[in-house]
Amino acid sequence: MKILKVQTLRGPNYWSIRRHKVVLMRLDLEDLAETPSNLIPGFYEGLVELLPSLVEHFCSPGCRGGFLARVREGTMMGHIIEHVALELQELTGMLVGFGRTRETAEPGVYQVAIEYIHERAGRYAARAAVRICQTLVETGRYPKEELEKDLNDLREIAAECSLGPSTETIVKEAETRNIPWAELGARAMIQLGFGVHQKRIQATLSNRTGILGVELASDKEGTKQMLRASGVPVPRGTVISYLDELEDAIADVGGYPIVIKPLNGNHGRGITINITTWEQAEAAYDAAKDVSKSVIIERFYQGRDHRVLVVNGKVVAVAERVPAHVVGDGRSTIQQLIDETNRDPRRGTGHDNVLTKIEVDRTSWELLEQKGYNLETVLPAGEMCYLRATANLSTGGIAIDRTDDIHPENLWLAERVVKIIGLDIAGIDIVTEDISKPLREVDGVIVEVNAAPGFRMHVCPSEGIPRNVAEPVIDMLFPNHSNGRIPIIAITGTNGKTTTTRLIAHLFKQTKQVVGYTTTDGTYIGDYLVEPGDNTGPQSAQLILQDPTVEVAVLESARGGILRSGLAFNACDVGVVLNVAADHLGLGDINTIDEMARVKSVVAEAALPKGYVVLNADDPLVSAMASRVSAQIAYFSMNAENELIRSHTQRGGLAAVYENGYLSILKGDWTLRIEQAINVPLTLGGRAPFMIANALAASLAAFAQGVRIEEIRAALMTFQASTKQTPGRMNLFNLGHFHVLIDYAHNPHSYKALGGFVQNWTDGDRIGVIGAPGDRRDEDFVELGTLSADLFDRMIIKEDDDNRGRERGNTAEFIVQGVKATKPDARYEVILDETQAIEAALESATPGSLVVILPESVTRAIKLIEARNAVQVMTPVVTLNGNSDPVQPQMVAREAIPTS
DSSP states (O other): OOEEEEEOOOOSSOOSOOOOOOEEEEEEOOGGTTTTTGGTTTHHHHHHHGGGGGGOOOTOOOOTHHHHHHHOOOHHHHHHHHHHHHHHHHHHOOOOOOOEEESSSSEEEEEEEEOOOOOHHHHHHHHHHHHHHHHHHSSSSHHHHHHHHHHHHHHHHHHHHHOOOHHHHHHHHHHHOOOOEOOSTTTTTTEESSSGEEEEEETTTTTTOOOHHHHHHHHHHHHHHHHHHHHOOOOOOOSSSSSSGHHHEEEEEEESSSEEEESSSTTTTEEEEEOHHHHHHHHHHHHHHHHHHSOOOOOOOSEEEEEEEEEEETEEEEEEEEEEEEOOOOSSSSHHHHHHHHTTEEEEEETTEEEEEEOOOHHHHHHHHHHHHHHTOOOTTEEEEEEOSSSOOGGOOEEEEEEEEOOOHHHHHHHHHOOOOOEEEEEEEEEEOOSSHHOOOOOOEEEEEESSSSOOOHHSOSBBBOOTHHHHHHHHHHHGOOOOOOOOOEEEEEHHHHHHOOOHHHHHHTTTOEEEEEEEEEEEOOOOOEEEOOOOSHHHHHHHHHOOOOOOEEEOHHHHHHHHOOOSSSHHHHHHHEOSSSSTTTTTTTTTHHHHHHHHHHHHHEEEEEEEEEEETOOOHGGGGGGGGOEEEEEEEEEEEEEHHHHHHHOOOOEEEEETEEEEEEEETTTEEEEGGGGGGGTTTTTOHHHHHHHHHHHHHHHHHOOOHHHHHHHHOOOOOSSSSTTSEEEEEEESSSSSEEEEOOSHHHHHHHHHHHHOOOOEEEEEEEEOTTTTTTHHHHHHHHHHHHHHEEEEOOOOOOOOOTTTHHHHHHHHHHHHHOOOOOOOOOOHHHHHHHHHHHHHHTTTTTTEESSHHHHHHHHHHHHHTOOEEEOOOTTTTSSSOOOOEEEGHEEEEOOO
């Protein structure tokens, strides 16, 4: 077997709308292409011996053991690899359940789709599954030690890729509120929400966290000074920087017992408590100096360690932290007890697990020596032996929930302390014998105030009730149950996407909002180009969604990006599907027009239930998508008599139609006329039907999202088919004695749409400079030649600079073949270089003729035209009342409008 390609999908995609994280592997079965599993000796037995847990995979039989039954009876290797890849992730704690395997048009080549939790782990699992199955085919067994190595690798990848317990808690809470999130790739920051409504977190720091509060909390001595001045009970202490100051500092705090800790530290590093001798003090000083230049000397207060979590000024959780320890059983040594404790599956390394494994260090030895113990000592049954002086979970401690036990006065004091320091999220460390009594009564003190406190002790305490401490964080960042979203309008289709996207963006600009939009010619925010290029994929969409100034996102979503990575958003407010035609077939294993329709329907199916899907009622492949969506449906049509439109609006549905020369919105029994097509510049005086259709779709999408009809009219009247607003889309130029039209038509469907305008040109010859991208099928080029022969009186056939793998001249040969088959006496010539072809057409243009240029490079074509002092033709703006006053919308009963 051979892996031909592995790609990662990260949003709604061709394989699944609901499961956004999918690894897609293109796999050539080679010699196994015709060999089902039941014909491979020893394969079934080896697979069951290696992965007996596959019995839990139901597969199509729908019962326990269903998948293994299919393996025993005979199934293809691609299907088996899918299940093995999923099981490898399951065995390492990554719970996934979605997979699909489909054979492509190429015999023996399969697409294997598997769900993942962590991208790197999913890709690893896919490759490992191929390796395992190949070995089982060849030898009948896969070494158990090799499997364990694969699983360990996956566990390590998962640990490296995980967000961390605190961040993950917040992200999961955001997901329950339908708040989108994304990793920003810098300083472990997470974005919650989109555009102008986004918030950011870094662990438990938020964009509301003030730097002054963080700096003060990091300065332990400064914190104590502030709190002491406010009457808050804090430990008596001082700060030193040199060892020769240590003796005086101990005396200043009242002598032993003392605590020594770094001035700037976290997670309990460098802290030593309950110091009672000079030797201990020296060693503790050295440990603290390894962490910080300056060292705090404090009076040691007896009591239990508590962490009080305060969010947005309110106490949300309290935990008692118990230092790392073991409890004797009368038989086991301390080392054996440590080993047994560390076998708890909740314990791991670092901060990513619920609990941390206990490791013996200098402090552990000192505590053992104080009792006269060592690691070989057998502890009496029930005796507790501490192995750490501090109670941090990161050093192996445990947590006991005490949220319901805290005294009201202590609660008030904690909330007051956080306001004094100035933090939105804070962890307050309190030492007291009894948290249920006021600190002043039991000589309790506030030891520290921590910015970015960990959440895992509250979310997953060792004892007591877990607390959802992420909920108040999300409530703080997104008050009043807001979800941080901005309106997203996504547009797809075979032709007209860019024009419709630009027009929708222009429509929303009338609302005075900042609009970010992506097109085939660039990414824009407001009136400014951010990035030039063909930006219709997820990366460009993410740029818009991550920008903190954007209030509305209008995203052209092309076939390539959907197949390559999925959508960049988990849902949109309006999904627009313009049309589906035979273009790009044969690429990305999409070989039929029905499969292409399935690709385009991803945008429709991603629309929110309360949102809208705008569908072309004149295209059966598009209108059929209505059965697969959960959003509300809105149709557009060039035919006011369209039966689908009639039945839809009779049920109270929303639609847009071209009727009696008007672009109109239909809602139930009412028709709301926007404007006559002849007055809409984009339609070239109503002579470009496909532009009317684009305008209908755009107007309907905006109306469904709440844009007023007056704003829609104003936008239509000021949007023109110009090189500024729609470069390469029906740009008409006057060169004196002839005209030039530049359009990015590059497939049969767009040639036909263009024909509606070109065939109406009767002043002179129609001259076409024609070609197409080289990655289309041979029959597509032949069809372009056939269409061109009917459209043009004379043709110049050229090729793109980038032939996309084809030999020079091959594309032109097929186009010529179509021309000759349709019109044997057609006038044509072949000039492969695009610039030379354009120049030849312009030089040979006769008076009154129309030169139609269908370029690879729109920018280059426009420059060639403008170099000849061309004047761009703009359809004059005409208002219905004959003056410059705005026309008020007409709303009339449906039956009052003539239908013919």
